[in-house]
Amino acid sequence: MRTTDMPFALRAGTMITGYEVVRPIGAGGFGITYEGYNPITERRVAIKEFFPRGIASRDDATRIAYSKQDDEIVSWALKRFADSTNRLAKLKHPNIIEVLNYVADNGTGYMVMEHVEGQTLEDWLKARKTPPQLSELGPIFDPIFDALEYVHSNGLIHRDIAPDNIMIRADGRPVLIDFGALKIIAEHTRAHGPSPKSFGVVKANYSPPEQGDDGGVVDPRMDVYSLAATIYRAVAGKPPVDSDKRKTDTALKGEDSYIPLAKAAQIAVPPEFAAAIDAALSLRPKERPATIAELRARLAARNTSTPSEPATAVISPVTPMDATVAIPPAALVQEPATTASAPASTAYTGPEAKPYTPSSAAPDPGQSYSPPGNETPTVRRSGMSVANWIAVVLVLLGALAVLLHRPIINLVDRMSGFRFTMGQEEQQPQQKQQPKQQQQQPRRDAEDDRRPQRQQQQQQQQTPSNDATALLNRANDLQRNGDNRQAVQVYTDAIRLDPTLVNAYTGRGLSYYRLGDGDRAFDDYSVAIRLEPNTMRASVPYLNRAIVWRERGNADRALEDINNALRLDPKFALAFNTRANLNYDRRDYDKAIADYNQAISLDPTYATAYANRANAWLAKNEPQRALEDYSVALRLDPKNVNALVGRGNAYDDLKDGDRAIKDYTEALRYDRNHVNAYINRGRIYLARKDFISALSDYSDAVRLDPRRALAHQGRGLANEGLGRRDEAIKDLREALRLDSSLTRSRDALQRLGVRP
Numbered sequence: 001m002r003t004t005d006m007p008f009a010l011r012a013g014t015m016i017t018g019y020e021v022v023r024p025i026g027a028g029g030f031g032i033t034y035e036g037y038n039p040i041t042e043r044r045v046a047i048k049e050f051f052p053r054g055i056a057s058r059d060d061a062t063r064i065a066y067s068k069q070d071d072e073i074v075s076w077a078l079k080r081f082a083d084s085t086n087r088l089a090k091l092k093h094p095n096i097i098e099v100l101n102y103v104a105d106n107g108t109g110y111m112v113m114e115h116v117e118g119q120t121l122e123d124w125l126k127a128r129k130t131p132p133q134l135s136e137l138g139p140i141f142d143p144i145f146d147a148l149e150y151v152h153s154n155g156l157i158h159r160d161i162a163p164d165n166i167m168i169r170a171d172g173r174p175v176l177i178d179f180g181a182l183k184i185i186a187e188h189t190r191a192h193g194p195s196p197k198s199f200g201v202v203k204a205n206y207s208p209p210e211q212g213d214d215g216g217v218v219d220p221r222m223d224v225y226s227l228a229a230t231i232y233r234a235v236a237g238k239p240p241v242d243s244d245k246r247k248t249d250t251a252l253k254g255e256d257s258y259i260p261l262a263k264a265a266q267i268a269v270p271p272e273f274a275a276a277i278d279a280a281l282s283l284r285p286k287e288r289p290a291t292i293a294e295l296r297a298r299l300a301a302r303n304t305s306t307p308s309e310p311a312t313a314v315i316s317p318v319t320p321m322d323a324t325v326a327i328p329p330a331a332l333v334q335e336p337a338t339t340a341s342a343p344a345s346t347a348y349t350g351p352e353a354k355p356y357t358p359s360s361a362a363p364d365p366g367q368s369y370s371p372p373g374n375e376t377p378t379v380r381r382s383g384m385s386v387a388n389w390i391a392v393v394l395v396l397l398g399a400l401a402v403l404l405h406r407p408i409i410n411l412v413d414r415m416s417g418f419r420f421t422m423g424q425e426e427q428q429p430q431q432k433q434q435p436k437q438q439q440q441q442p443r444r445d446a447e448d449d450r451r452p453q454r455q456q457q458q459q460q461q462q463t464p465s466n467d468a469t470a471l472l473n474r475a476n477d478l479q480r481n482g483d484n485r486q487a488v489q490v491y492t493d494a495i496r497l498d499p500t501l502v503n504a505y506t507g508r509g510l511s512y513y514r515l516g517d518g519d520r521a522f523d524d525y526s527v528a529i530r531l532e533p534n535t536m537r538a539s540v541p542y543l544n545r546a547i548v549w550r551e552r553g554n555a556d557r558a559l560e561d562i563n564n565a566l567r568l569d570p571k572f573a574l575a576f577n578t579r580a581n582l583n584y585d586r587r588d589y590d591k592a593i594a595d596y597n598q599a600i601s602l603d604p605t606y607a608t609a610y611a612n613r614a615n616a617w618l619a620k621n622e623p624q625r626a627l628e629d630y631s632v633a634l635r636l637d638p639k640n641v642n643a644l645v646g647r648g649n650a651y652d653d654l655k656d657g658d659r660a661i662k663d664y665t666e667a668l669r670y671d672r673n674h675v676n677a678y679i680n681r682g683r684i685y686l687a688r689k690d691f692i693s694a695l696s697d698y699s700d701a702v703r704l705d706p707r708r709a710l711a712h713q714g715r716g717l718a719n720e721g722l723g724r725r726d727e728a729i730k731d732l733r734e735a736l737r738l739d740s741s742l743t744r745s746r747d748a749l750q751r752l753g754v755r756p
Contacts, residue, residue: 008051008058010034016047016110017103026178027051033178035115044115045100050081050108064107078109085111088179091154093604094636095147097167097177116177118170122163126232131266134273135624135654137234140166140174141227142628147176148227149291149601152220159218159228162206163233173635205229205239209247209283221285224295228280228288236264240281247283256283273299294595300625468498475507484511502528506541513544522548539569546578557581573602577609580616589616606739607637623653641671648680657684675705682714691721702731709739718750729754 009024009032010016019036025046026033036047051064055074057064066074085102090109092098096747101112119139125132144166152160158179165178202212208225225243233239241257249257260280262274276298280288289295353738471494478487491508494501510526525548528541542565549558559582565575596613598607614629630647633640648663663682667674682697695718716731729752732745736756749756 008032010049010062014062015047016049016105018113019047021047027053036112046097046113046115048111048113050078050110052077056108057213059107062106068106078104081111083107083680084179085109087156091151093147093150093154093366095143095173095175095604096151097175101269107279107322113177114166116169116175116430118175120164121166121168121230121234122176124168125163125237131237132234133267134235134269137231138628139626139631140168143174143232143632144176144227145292145296146604147216148220148223149597151176152223152292153601157218157220158223158226159211159472160203161223161230162203163230165488166230171304171635174674177645202244205242208285209243210285210440212244219285220291221288224280224288224290224292225285228277228295232277233265234282235261235267235269235277237266238264240264243283250283263405267505274511284430291508300622428600455525466499467661468494468504472501472504472507475504475511478510479507479514484514487511488515500531502537502541507530509541509544518548518551534568536568537564539575542568543575543578550578550582550585555585556569558582571602573599573606573609576602577606577612580609580612584612584619586615587619589620592616596708600693605636607633608641610636611643611646614643614650618650618653620645620651623650626650627654639670641667641674641677644670644708645677645680648677652680652684657688673704673709674699675708679702679708679711679714682718686714686717686721689721691718694718695722707738709735709742712738713742713745716745717748720752725752728752732756 010021012021012023014021016034016036018040019038021294022035022044024032025035030050030052032049032051034046034047034049037043038045049190052074055066055070056064057066067585068597082102082104085099089099090103097116098114099111099544100114103110103112119127126413144161146592148158148161152320156179158176160178160307161176165176167175167177169175180380203226206226206229208222229240241259244256246256249255258278261269261277262276264272276289276295279298280295282288289298327630336752354439380571458546475487475490475494478484478490481597487509488511491504491511494504495508498504505524505528509521509528511522511652512518512524522545525541525545529538529545532538546565549555549561559579562575562579562582565572566579569575576595576599580592580599583589583592583595593616596609596616599609603609610629610633614626614633617623617629627647627650630650633643634647644663644667647668648660651657651663653658661681661684664677667677668681671677678697678701682694685691685694685697695715697717698711698715701708705711712731712735716735719725719728719731731751732749732752733756735742735745736749746756
């Protein structure tokens with residue numbers, strides 16, 4: 001937008017809250033947006049100024065002036081602008097522009113946001129010489145779906161989705177910008193102002209009809225309409241007919257002037273996809289998908305499966321990754337942790353589900369559980385120890401003091417640190433001398449004497465020992481630093497001091513798990529659950545125990561524990577991820593994806609959930625959807641080896657071998673021992689008849705896992721291609737010995753003229 005189109009824009013060089021205005025970059029009915037720059041921090045931002053066109057004017061170069069008759073409504077609108085900024089600042093999502101601050105100055109308000117370098121979706125579409133294919137639009141729109149699900153889960157509506165409000169960064173990441181907070185204010189201002197005016201609160205071709213109505217219902221269907229209109233524009237080359245015109249045509253002509261996507265599209269689109277967009281663009285909100293998730297499901301309801309050769313099928317990177325939860329020190333007396341530390345993933349090969357049998361090693365919930373091998377052994381000797389003799393001497397001296405003289409008692413007090421109390425049998429830690437008046441109070445009865453002691457004992461039982469808490473903090477630090485063996489010992493010491501310390505059992509269970517001792521981990525999680533079965537804190541050991549159940553092959557008990565974790569903490573993203581993994585194990589990929597969606601909605605930065613959802617898409621033979629999720633996971637965690645291997649698999653399915661090799665190679669740069677990366681890269685080399693590279697990769701796979709049948713088969717086929725007959729026969733026979741179903745090995749042996 002040209003500066004001449006914004007005559008009231010601030011001049012370049014004007015300072016706003018420490019930022020220097022560089023230039024105006026946009027304007028609407030209720031605001032002007034500038035690029036700002038802080039010369040000290042060298043940070044660039046976007047600054048939206050509240051400037052209602054038709055009401056405001058510049059009193060001087062910077063300050064805004066309003067007429068007196070508009071003072072009340074302007075104050076009302078500014079307050080809501082500040083409130084909206086506050087709500088938007090709480091949104092944290094990789095595909096939503098970050099709101100940094102709000103400043104009141106110059107008679108108005110300023111929303112300070114991150115500055116996004118890149119181009120708008122509209123500019124990207126205009127710059128293209130050919131219409132984009134759905135495979136190109138997926139990586140742009142799928143993260144936007146995620147972002148909108150997150151927005152709606154926080155009780156907000158964007159209200160301004162359009163191609164010019166989706167930025168594509170230089171790295172390809174799409175970002176939602178310019179929330180319709182000002183549009184909400186504009187509608188209320190129009191409704192409450194003394195002289196109602198329209199300030200352009202809807203966007204032609206992209207806003208649903210109810211958005212321009214004063215009494216329109218505000219719900220996610222508004223964003224469903226606008227998002228569908230944006231997709232329509234990308235596929236058809238132009239936006240759909242404006243909703244107001246459609247309403248008028250329907251009323252006057254009895255016919256909706258909307259052009260169905262199947263007819264308007266410039267590229268081939270599946271019928272289900274076109275029907276989903278048409279439904280989302282219905283003039284009647286009730287006829288649209290009710291949520292972004294429902295729209296996404298309808299768009300995905302198409303058959304994209306392709307046949308694959310079982311003998312050379314791509315190997316998934318891993319089974320879905322669980323997230324075993326560690327309790328940090330901050331959670332000792334408050335809420336359970338919501339951060340995760342994922343253990344090294346291994347292939348899941350557990351047996352079939354078994355009936356539940358309680359562990360005989362489970363400790364009593366009221367006592368300290370000290371597993372063997374993790375404590376300093378107690379040395380027992382016969383006879384009386386030195387301490388026993390000292391105790392006898394002290395008792396005799398005390399008795400002698402009663403008969404002879406009080407100063408002897410004082411001497412013993414100073415020497416031993418014990419105080420002998422006349423008329424009492426128990427020994428207590430030395431205390432400060434009580435005031436004389438209190439010492440002279442007459443004794444009442446034995447019950448009165450014992451009551452303070454009982455109260456003190458009860459208080460000690462109810463309040464965790466400070467020493468136990470300190471040990472727990474130390475154990476957590478050791479665990480975070482990877483010293484799980486030492487952490488187990490310190491957790492055990494903490495439990496000795498306070499057998500009711502739930503987080504100590506949970507933490508020790510995690511350390512046992514990381515040390516490969518699932519049985520002891522299970523027992524510790526069980527103790528933690530029994531101590532506090534119905535508090536939010538118990539959601540963590542419930543989830544961790546579910547992971548052990550899953551590894552044991554008992555999916556039913558695992559599901560029961562996960563549901564208990566979600567009952568106690570309905571926003572536990574890690575629990576949704578783990579429940580999704582159970583559904584993945586059962587090959588119920590739709591349910592798995594639904595739970596991964598929940599996990600991502602609750603935590604949009606959860607890279608593991610994106611990678612796991614991608615595994616499910618790949619299992620459903622939807623490599624494009626998988627590719628999009630793997631890419632998001634890698635933007636969040638660029639060193640996620642499993643996501644790199646998974647994305648390589650998706651590229652391979654899409655016949656893009658070069659990118660697949662690049663991802664496998666990058667994965668091996670971070671993890672030289674990733675067997676599947678070698679096998680999958682070797683498979684592409686083999687298909688390309690690059691037998692030397694294939695032989696190298698398959699040989700590495702065999703070295704790392706000699707029992708992997710596909711690794712032996714691949715190396716045998718590479719040797720065959722290189723004319724190394726004897727080596728090929730040896731490997732192919734070993735492959736069949738490990739897996740007799742490998743028909744490709746059997747066929748190769750027949751070609752070589754030998755029996756399998």
